[in-house]
Amino acid sequence: MTVGLGRIWGWFTVLGVAAWTLVGLAWGAVSPPGPSGKPRSGTDAGSLYRSAQARYRALQAHPGRYDRRSWERLAAQFRTIYYRYPAHAVADDAVYMEAEVYHRLYRMEGRDEDWQRAVDRYKFLVTEYPHSPWGPTALLRVADLYRAKARPEWASYVTECPRLFSADRCEKVPEYRHLRTQARASPARPTDSGPDRTVLQNIRYWTSPRYTRIVLELSGAAPYRTGVLRNPDRLYIDLDQTVLSGGLPDRRWDLPAHAHLQRIRVGQYLPDTARVVLDFDRIKQHRIFVLESPYRIVIDILQRPWEPAGSVQAEARPGTAETPPPDRTEDAAGVREVPVPEANRSGTYSIARQLGMKVARIMLDPGHGGHDPGAIGVGGLKEKDVTLAIARRLREAILRRWNVEVLMTRDDDRFVPLEERTAMANSQGVDLFISIHANASRDGRLHGVETYYLHWARDPHAMEVAARENAVSTAKLHELRKFVHLILQSTRVEESRDLAEYIQRHLVRSVRSRYPTRDLGVKSAPFYVLMGAQMPAVLVETAFLTHEREGRWLADPAFQERVVEGLLQGLAAYLEAQGSLALIVRPSET
Numbered sequence: 001m002t003v004g005l006g007r008i009w010g011w012f013t014v015l016g017v018a019a020w021t022l023v024g025l026a027w028g029a030v031s032p033p034g035p036s037g038k039p040r041s042g043t044d045a046g047s048l049y050r051s052a053q054a055r056y057r058a059l060q061a062h063p064g065r066y067d068r069r070s071w072e073r074l075a076a077q078f079r080t081i082y083y084r085y086p087a088h089a090v091a092d093d094a095v096y097m098e099a100e101v102y103h104r105l106y107r108m109e110g111r112d113e114d115w116q117r118a119v120d121r122y123k124f125l126v127t128e129y130p131h132s133p134w135g136p137t138a139l140l141r142v143a144d145l146y147r148a149k150a151r152p153e154w155a156s157y158v159t160e161c162p163r164l165f166s167a168d169r170c171e172k173v174p175e176y177r178h179l180r181t182q183a184r185a186s187p188a189r190p191t192d193s194g195p196d197r198t199v200l201q202n203i204r205y206w207t208s209p210r211y212t213r214i215v216l217e218l219s220g221a222a223p224y225r226t227g228v229l230r231n232p233d234r235l236y237i238d239l240d241q242t243v244l245s246g247g248l249p250d251r252r253w254d255l256p257a258h259a260h261l262q263r264i265r266v267g268q269y270l271p272d273t274a275r276v277v278l279d280f281d282r283i284k285q286h287r288i289f290v291l292e293s294p295y296r297i298v299i300d301i302l303q304r305p306w307e308p309a310g311s312v313q314a315e316a317r318p319g320t321a322e323t324p325p326p327d328r329t330e331d332a333a334g335v336r337e338v339p340v341p342e343a344n345r346s347g348t349y350s351i352a353r354q355l356g357m358k359v360a361r362i363m364l365d366p367g368h369g370g371h372d373p374g375a376i377g378v379g380g381l382k383e384k385d386v387t388l389a390i391a392r393r394l395r396e397a398i399l400r401r402w403n404v405e406v407l408m409t410r411d412d413d414r415f416v417p418l419e420e421r422t423a424m425a426n427s428q429g430v431d432l433f434i435s436i437h438a439n440a441s442r443d444g445r446l447h448g449v450e451t452y453y454l455h456w457a458r459d460p461h462a463m464e465v466a467a468r469e470n471a472v473s474t475a476k477l478h479e480l481r482k483f484v485h486l487i488l489q490s491t492r493v494e495e496s497r498d499l500a501e502y503i504q505r506h507l508v509r510s511v512r513s514r515y516p517t518r519d520l521g522v523k524s525a526p527f528y529v530l531m532g533a534q535m536p537a538v539l540v541e542t543a544f545l546t547h548e549r550e551g552r553w554l555a556d557p558a559f560q561e562r563v564v565e566g567l568l569q570g571l572a573a574y575l576e577a578q579g580s581l582a583l584i585v586r587p588s589e590t
């Protein structure tokens, strides 16, 4: 195989220029697709397409007056059509034609960027418009473009054609037989993992009737596209330049009957594109975001039905994350109940308050655990032990006084991934989420109490704290920005900030009654563990393990009790303001 590859590379180097010329000759001239038997309704997309077609023919008719910019403008013209009208009958033709334009530019000038764009658009056509009559041709064009670059996966693009479409449809492409003969003689394997390949290593999920979180674990960053297909409803995620790890090919997970998602399937959709498909009875609202180190793609499926922004067949764009439609459900809830609750600190009533939200279930999240010790303090004290001790004490204190359920993300020394903690809270219908931590800093003098809610960080210290708690670099955290903003659209930011304010105020007061701590205030930062939480959620940094005095306090049960008392008072104040404290206080406490 090494010999074979070497030969192909050699051939390409020597006859490089001839190679693209041959590609061009082999395929002949392109004519713009005419009517392919599909209804062409809608004047805008139709007329845009016709004018682009006319332009294409005009440029083709005068090859002597070749001008790169005219062709680039034409590509943009085709692109506008399917961006604006992704579900129109000419959308797939427009994608195909854009690919053809770049293919042509590549043949003329041999530029790598044109080659890449042509490959991307052909693949986009195959994956986003699976029923397009241009599918088999586009697939085989990718094969040919790969072959021109001696990319070993080219042969798989040919041999996969009958599986993706049908043998009949592949046979109709004139070049198919010739390519097939050559592909069969090629030694390349379909899942050849080259150095630039990402591996989809594992899929984890948590599900309940109200919420499902699916996490795709990858060996590195991968460009991805998402889209929705109807009848039956499916959400798919295509991972480019990605192959499946050994145990995954063609696996499926049938979810329990109560889940609001039927199954998860995974397959090597194209030789270098892995596809994850979520099957729905009826598609639900969803959001997709990325977490780093290790790279993982998180898909949250929410209870609400999904409403596309207009009629869309495939709403994804190459290389972009999806933006969910705005939340409509909450608009409908206009009922205000008695007792009229206190206004949020910003002076407005949040929807949750208008509904008189009751708190029945609280989740405590002791930070870190297992192989992740968290921060290490003076004298070797581990954050994971401090957080568990405080959480257990707090659970006891809450259960003694209030008639609520208290859940813990862990109750022993075990590792729980950050995204799993949020998933637990969401799928178990938790009403409040409190993540407990101990702070650390390279500056041993830094000390005090601070409470966080999810938002973009306003100061570098907050960013550093989040980076440490997320176990990523601050640089990686900055890449998260767009996802944080996406998630904030459907997160209880105001409620969380209020909860943080109450907790911070009472925590500082309680600790200060015996220990001279500093009030570092309420802050916001992009903590993974808070991302996507459906309930008011905060993260408390109780004291600094790296500060000599505070580090000693944290090991002291008396100090831990002051922290617990402060957290409890803060929670009580929040619940009081929200109008639900009276409902949960145990009779002995009244």
Ligand SMILES: [Zn+2]
Pocket: 367, 368, 374, 375, 383, 436, 437, 438, 469
């Ligand atoms: Zn921590």
